[in-house]
Structures are given as structure tokens and as C-alpha cells.
Amino acid sequence: MTIGSPQDIEGLRAAGWVVAHTLKEMAEQARPGMTTAELDALGAEILERHGARSAPQLCYDFPGATCISLNEEAAHGVPGDRTLQKGDVVNVDVSAELDGYFADTGGSFLMPGASAEMERLCAATLRARDSALAQVRAGQPLNVIGRAIQQTARLEGFKVLRNLGSHGVGATLHEEPRFIPPYFDPHDDRVLEDGQVITIEPFLSTHASRVREGADGWTLSGPRKNRSAQYEHTLVVTKDEPLILTKA
Numbered sequence: 001m002t003i004g005s006p007q008d009i010e011g012l013r014a015a016g017w018v019v020a021h022t023l024k025e026m027a028e029q030a031r032p033g034m035t036t037a038e039l040d041a042l043g044a045e046i047l048e049r050h051g052a053r054s055a056p057q058l059c060y061d062f063p064g065a066t067c068i069s070l071n072e073e074a075a076h077g078v079p080g081d082r083t084l085q086k087g088d089v090v091n092v093d094v095s096a097e098l099d100g101y102f103a104d105t106g107g108s109f110l111m112p113g114a115s116a117e118m119e120r121l122c123a124a125t126l127r128a129r130d131s132a133l134a135q136v137r138a139g140q141p142l143n144v145i146g147r148a149i150q151q152t153a154r155l156e157g158f159k160v161l162r163n164l165g166s167h168g169v170g171a172t173l174h175e176e177p178r179f180i181p182p183y184f185d186p187h188d189d190r191v192l193e194d195g196q197v198i199t200i201e202p203f204l205s206t207h208a209s210r211v212r213e214g215a216d217g218w219t220l221s222g223p224r225k226n227r228s229a230q231y232e233h234t235l236v237v238t239k240d241e242p243l244i245l246t247k248a
Helices: 006-029 036-049 055-060 118-135 144-156
Strands: 066-072 073-075 089-098 101-110 164-168 175-180 197-201 202-207 229-230 233-236
Touching: 006 036, 006 089, 006 233, 036 164, 036 229, 055 089, 055 229, 073 089, 073 202, 073 229, 089 229, 101 118, 101 197, 118 144, 118 197, 118 202, 118 229, 118 233, 175 197
Parallel strands: none
Antiparallel strands: 066 073, 066 089, 089 101, 101 229, 101 233, 164 175, 164 197, 197 233, 202 229
């Protein structure tokens, strides 16, 4: 989506606030012993309270209001009877439609007892997202995003999940550019455009460079001992600093 009016900004801000608020509440309420289905039900209730509709349900008939991924799972985890445990790495991705506008956010957090390495993984992934955000300006090559993410991952001693990337958003959940690589691609000649609405969502990993779809047809996971983290914002590209829409 490309911004066409002040009403677009207002609509995207409203949708962005709802998903950011939902993610924040879910992270604050998550505790060991809770099932991912219970955590998802909380997210569904918050979205409904604010008049928003779950984007993965609306666009893809996903079997949950939010995506909740634990430990070796990286993305698109289906809420169910899996229980949060001490030391778990939990990723929650919340995307929703509100009054015709779509916003997408996500974040990783740790259950009590998580290792220092997991704390370092989450901190590094957050830095990767923010370093990429700092490069976003209209007229810049699109591949500055992947370069910033990849450089941060290498400096911190982690890998990038190469088959999970950022994307366009706004009028629907996934739109052009469909895939913004989380690594530097010197052959990608696309350019960031003023008013363009995109996400930035790096996934950093302890061991794996790719994830695979599970038997449920949704969940994307690495090897059993692999751990990953993700942080995501929806933003508008401008000639100056990007306008971040998913702040709680």
C-alpha cells in the first residue's frame, strides 16, 4: 500500500495501535502453565473489544486469532494445548484489520528461567530490527534492510532465517513487496518509495538458516535444539525517519 491521504495514516495508526496493544497485553499475561490456546483467546478478546478482526483468520482461515510459536517453532505457530514452560522462548505475531486497514506486529519474550543466551538472542534480534529501521528512507535501495539485519546478526554471533522476511502491508496482510530478504542481496534493485507501507521483521536464530513447514500445514520450525526470535513493526516510508505505526 502507498499512502494516498491523511485518512490512510489515521486508519493505519488505529489498526497499528490495536495490534501493538494486543501484543503487549498478551506478553504481560503469559505465564508458565498457560496453554497457547488460552493465550490466543486473550488476544482474540482484545481484538474483538476494539472492533478489529484477526488478519490471518480473515485472509488465510488460520486456526487461531494470533500466531504463537514456542522454542524450535519460529513462526505461524497454531495455538493449541501446548503449555508454556519455564525457560521457553515465546513468539507472538498479531495482525489485524480495522476499518479496512491492516497492521502487523510481533515480538518474542522469555518465560522465567530462560538462559542468558536466550536473553542475548532476543536483544540481538531487537537490535537487528532497529538497525534496519534506521536505514529506511524514501529513495534508498530496498536491500539496505537486509544488509542491516545480516550485519547485526553476524556481529552478535547469530544466524538469519533466510526464508522468513518482511513484506508490504496496509490494504491487506501481505502485498507488494511480497518478500524483503533479511540478508543483503546485491541483485535486488528495488527502491523504497515515499508513502510505502511495509513491515520490518527480522528472525535471528541460534543454529538454523531456514525453517520448514510442519505437519499441521502452518507452523514453521527449525531443528529441535534451534531457538529463534522475531520483532516486527509496521511502518510508513518517508523522506526522513519512517513513521512507525505499531507502538503500544
